[in-house]
Amino acid sequence: MAKAMMKMPEDFLMKVSKLASKTDEIIPRVLESGAEVVENKVRTNLSAVVGVNTKFESRSTGELEKALGISQARQDKDGNWNIKVGFDEPRSDGESNAKIANILEYGRHSQAPKPFLKPAKAQSRKNCIETMKAKLESEVENI
Template structure:
């Protein structure tokens, strides 16, 4: 029987432990860096979609745009950190903002689609990932060698 024993230097083990602590404490900051890229672009795309391609003058009340925002970071039962950019519910008339956003995105029989979600996703995907990488790298570099 062969037997192998690997001994790691204490400094390496200590730096792994420190990096692990940084990763646990920086999830919120990293996710918020990503949403800082997504939310402004979504707001701009929604603003451009409101009133576009309509036969009649826009009847926008501004409620959908005002409801757009970012949630706080939440941890689910599996330990995953989540943050969402979306719409607060409900409107003053009781209708769901998600329904209104869906009509904008996909249209209906008497209203053409005015997508703003899909373009936001394609426009911000790389930028959000890069912003999160940069935030995480900055946090890890604080740990030091």
């Protein structure tokens, strides 16, 4: 699965730690709000590059765009919360969505790269952080 990683600011983590018993309920909702921002940007960038500037007529089926989604927020063995924006598997033609996304992002010998993940990460970073901060503030107010 293709993925992008973002680290949360320290002041944000400090606020989260003060919430004690409610963190297991609040953190997934905060992460989901940020992931939605990133998913929208990835979807926009992906739509802009699929089938554009190709040597031959595009054979795009739209399956890659449909497979884009957000995983559930989960806590790992170290206690860190993670959420992933990526592609669901498998495709109907037997190929891997991660493989297709990788070829689009980095290209191959007969295909120029058309980056959509890395630019989406950079372009959505500030908005994602702001959205997560706003969601956390509203969740704290509701406690």
